[in-house]
Amino acid sequence: MNPQELERQARLQAAAEQAERLGIASADPEIERYRAVIRALRRPLPMSLPADFARQVAEQAERRHASAGLEAWLTRTMMLMMIVVGLALTLPTLGTALETTMVLMPRLPVGFVVAAILSIGVVWLIDLGWTRGHTIAA
């Protein structure tokens, strides 16, 4: 389609839209053809959702919310138990471990420690940026 014809068709479509909105028939058969298309596009689609769809979905959402809450509680409880068991197993030897660490710490290469901290920081920032960028925005 050449640019002039494009522009002409665009004008016809705009005129058809206005004519359909105002409910005024046009003497131009081309406009009337576009009006027929617009009328077809405005016809409501047959609804195939059950009559109580809203209620069913609301109930399902509530059930999922409740089970998600239970799952979160179970996860927190399990983590707490792991921390308690871990502490119970390590506390007796914690004193010796700390003393050994304090002896070894000055011998660690400074560059290695700085690189480790920077790497963790970069990964955290990337993760933060990713999470923000993939939120469904309004």
Next chain:
Amino acid sequence: MAVSAAGMSEDQDMVAAVLARTPGAFERLVAQYQRLVWSMVYRLVQHPEDARELCQDVFLRVYQRLDQFRGDSALGTWIARVAFSVASRHLQRKKLPMVSAFPDDEDGESPLEQVGDDFDLEAACADAELMGHLNQAIEALSPLQRTLVTLYHLEEMGIAEIAKVCDLPEGTVKSYLFRARHRLREQLETRIGVLP
């Protein structure tokens, strides 16, 4: 779906009620927007059973992520965007393209020029069979074009809102709408025998 101050306030009230888990609030939200979601999803996937399941998925996702609604567009626009995302991902999983190119008539006389001007299309359109032809032609559009014409003509959304829903530039939305209407007109005239 114009965004007015009163409309935004109603949206915020509805969202607040759902987030506060007020009894019946989410059911009212679903009832208000189920027609919009159904229209979009059904036009995209064109399969009633898939569309029903996807509508359910859309609203469950809306419930899960409603705390992310920031209020800088209408709630309907935000929900439509979720619906578009869910349905288009469904099409991707089924390896169905969202956009299909169609040939432009570049050589020779445009088919439109062959239509007799004395043809009484108004009378013909009263014929249910003709509307059936148009519906078939609409179903033959690409999924994206079907979505755009549905949002614009059936749901009466503005170009800017549609652009937000489908994450497209406004110019692209206008172009797709123009081409879809033009193609429908050509297909209508071919199917009713006006064009060869």
